[in-house]
Amino acid sequence: MPSSRREFMKAAAVTGALAMSRHLLKGEAEAATPPIDRDLDGVIEMHVHADPDVRARCIDQLTLTRQCRQNGYRGVMYKCHDFITNDIAYLLRAMVPGIEVFGGIALNRNYGDTVNVQAAKMATQVTGHYCRCIWMPTYQSAFDQKSKGGVGVPVLDEQGKVLPEVVKVMELCADADIIFATGHSSPDECVVLTAKAKEVGVKKTVVTHASQAPWKLTMEQARICIDNGAYLEHCVLPYFKGPHAVVPGYRNQKQVSMEEFAAYIALAPDRQYISTDLGQALNPNPIDGMRTFITGLRKVGVKEDVLTLVSKTVPARLLGLD
Ligand SMILES: [Zn+2]
Numbered sequence: 001m002p003s004s005r006r007e008f009m010k011a012a013a014v015t016g017a018l019a020m021s022r023h024l025l026k027g028e029a030e031a032a033t034p035p036i037d038r039d040l041d042g043v044i045e046m047h048v049h050a051d052p053d054v055r056a057r058c059i060d061q062l063t064l065t066r067q068c069r070q071n072g073y074r075g076v077m078y079k080c081h082d083f084i085t086n087d088i089a090y091l092l093r094a095m096v097p098g099i100e101v102f103g104g105i106a107l108n109r110n111y112g113d114t115v116n117v118q119a120a121k122m123a124t125q126v127t128g129h130y131c132r133c134i135w136m137p138t139y140q141s142a143f144d145q146k147s148k149g150g151v152g153v154p155v156l157d158e159q160g161k162v163l164p165e166v167v168k169v170m171e172l173c174a175d176a177d178i179i180f181a182t183g184h185s186s187p188d189e190c191v192v193l194t195a196k197a198k199e200v201g202v203k204k205t206v207v208t209h210a211s212q213a214p215w216k217l218t219m220e221q222a223r224i225c226i227d228n229g230a231y232l233e234h235c236v237l238p239y240f241k242g243p244h245a246v247v248p249g250y251r252n253q254k255q256v257s258m259e260e261f262a263a264y265i266a267l268a269p270d271r272q273y274i275s276t277d278l279g280q281a282l283n284p285n286p287i288d289g290m291r292t293f294i295t296g297l298r299k300v301g302v303k304e305d306v307l308t309l310v311s312k313t314v315p316a317r318l319l320g321l322d
Pocket of ligand 1: 047169277
């Protein structure tokens with residue numbers, strides 16, 4: 001068994017045992033149980049998928065929010081490709097006190113064939129104001145669709161300039177002081193978008209899953225985006241890809257090693273954060289994924305203060321929790 005798989009199974013066993021013992025002892029009162037895993041105490045998950053959704057997920061938002069709280073998380077932000085998530089965040093907060101829950105909107109084709117400024121604006125006005133991120137198109141981005149022979153929702157015009165509706169969304173993010181995220185834009189598009197976002201005055205630009213193919217930035221592009229004032233997100237998801245992947249579709253995709261993640265983080269730890277991007281059916285529980293990520297980075301030499309920065313401090317800053 002490869003070591004990554006072994007680590008995961010060990011982590012899964014620990015989580016399972018913890019959850020069960022707490023459940024047996026206290027039932028709902030388990031909310032008051034102090035967190036046991038120091039690594040997860042105070043962590044904020046910035047990118048995770050859960051039911052209800054259009055795609056098959058391994059867990060629902062209510063169950064995962066409860067598990068996150070039990071494990072000491074400070075917060076969680078849900079992402080859905082097709083619908084806003086900050087409306088449910090409002091209800092999750094009422095149902096699971098003691099954890100910050102956020103959401104946002106990904107501007108895919110559900111909201112039109114072009115980036116829909118009105119949809120983004122309305123998302124920021126939903127009860128509770130828990131919309132903390134507006135993602136540019138993801139699986140329906142022009143970049144993703146091009147490789148599949150389709151036509152996606154564009155962010156740049158033919159000349160490679162940022163489209164006016166995208167600039168309007170940047171302005172919206174700047175005014176609301178929330179995250180403008182690149183979604184599934186190409187690495188080259190990310191360079192252009194981050195430069196424009198800086199010009200517009202966005203304080204919280206994020207290059208989504210910056211170390212994951214096919215959106216993977218080169219180290220040079222990563223440096224440029226950081227110089228443009230952007231933050232880079234690193235998701236553990238591609239660590240679970242490769243020949244031993246549980247998800248059949250991931251077996252012919254390349255694994256991103258902990259060493260690679262660490263190399264990006266070393267560029268500027270205070271401008272980057274980690275998340276999981278997990279939640280797919282068959283993939284590990286996102287909490288096990290987060291533990292695997294933190295312990296894995298530690299094993300390849302990432303220092304404790306940096307681990308705290310990328311898993312807690314920077315996410316808190318981006319969500320306005322400081
Ligand atoms: Zn995702």
